[in-house]
């Protein structure tokens with residue numbers, strides 16, 4: 001029935017009248033995206049995506065709108081849907097649909113049925129290149145639209161969880177078109193996952209709760225690129241940070257970075273704020289809820305809403321109520337109250353605005369350049385997960401440094417010679 005609701009519609013957004021407000025915010029974000037701005041000028045001249053149909057399943061934010069603008073300038077016909085039901089900025093979706101004329105299917109708070117219906121609407125536009133954050137779009141094409149696979153040039157994946165899933169598909173021989181792992185570019189995960197997630201996750205927690213973070217016992221579950229960033233920023237706000245890990249190297253790194261390292265069980269008794277960023281499931285679960293302090297705040301910044309065992313928390317609770325936007329209170333039979341932020345979905349996108357534009361400038365420059373790369377090379381690439389070509393990664397770094405007015409040195413011929421030599425010694 002929902003599918004029929006969208007038939008013949010070129011967009012599904014909350015309210016087209018929000019476009020003006022969205023346009024102002026998109027322009028404002030664009031000022032922090034000089035690399036993308038430069039690419040837009042280049043793409044407008046060279047038209048590297050001319051006539052290519054692209055389907056994007058991304059967080060529909062001001063930064064994504066700037067990327068869509070670049071792809072369109074490059075000659076692509078783009079359609080976009082949300083990669084998370086709670087991350088859409090409705091004013092941005094309205095601007096994309098009505099001002100940029102891009103088929104846009106995203107409504108903040110959409111239920112799961114509508115979420116998948118929106119993915120189907122983008123697939124219905126017949127994309128030859130897909131761009132996604134979390135792999136749901138690529139999976140839907142493989143699962144339900146196998147007839148499209150032969151015409152696909154390729155795809156690009158934005159986040160760690162999506163890349164993990166694509167690698168799992170590749171291993172089973174189930175991946176039927178080439179995909180570039182944008183997440184794995186150095187100019188993506190070293191900055192976006194670390195500094196972007198770091199700042200915006202702390203921002204989301206603060207906006208949702210208005211808690212003082214100074215002196216707060218702050219538990220970060222997962223010390224990957226995102227976890228490192230959140231831990232670093234929480235410490236900067238004066239919190240006492242504890243890390244829970246399963247990887248001994250990362251746990252050791254956390255300890256030497258000066259954080260407390262402990263098991264999840266120990267942290268559950270100790271902590272006051274908990275953030276999961278593992279890309280794994282059931283990190284916070286029954287035995288942890290049973291011992292947490294009254295007033296503990298739980299949130300997730302990993303891709304899917306499975307890191308906190310919400311169904312179990314709901315079963316354990318005597319009652320549940322929304323006490324502030326994005327804050328649900330679960331009252332346990334012994335009188336303790338646990339606070340879950342943004343329904344366990346990405347707290348930085350649901351309770352704040354996601355990554356600042358300046359860092360998405362690099363992630364999305366990678367996306368735009370990888371799209372052009374796929375148009376040129378997609379047909380010749382093997383059907384597996386590919387790294388972002390090194391020259392694209394280095395170009396993005398160079399462009400960003402130039403935009404930041406930072407000059408660096410180059411090796412002298414003598415230094416080049418020295419580094420190539422293996423005979424010289426003391």
Ligand SMILES: NC(=O)c1ccc[n+]([C@@H]2O[C@H](COP(=O)([O-])OP(=O)(O)OC[C@H]3O[C@@H](n4cnc5c(N)ncnc54)[C@H](O)[C@@H]3O)[C@@H](O)[C@H]2O)c1
Pocket residue numbers: 159160161162189192193197221222223224225226227244245246247250277278279280283301302303304346347348349354355
């Ligand atoms: N919120 C955002 O905007 C945003 C941005 C980028 C990535 N992400 C998502 O955040 C998640 C983490 O990404 P990343 O790049 O840091 O990944 P990563 O692979 O670098 O780090 C994940 C870490 O979690 C640890 N881990 C796994 N299972 C665990 C468990 N049971 N207990 C404790 N630790 C465990 C791993 O050992 C690893 O060190 C992914 O789901 C990714 O897609 C979110």
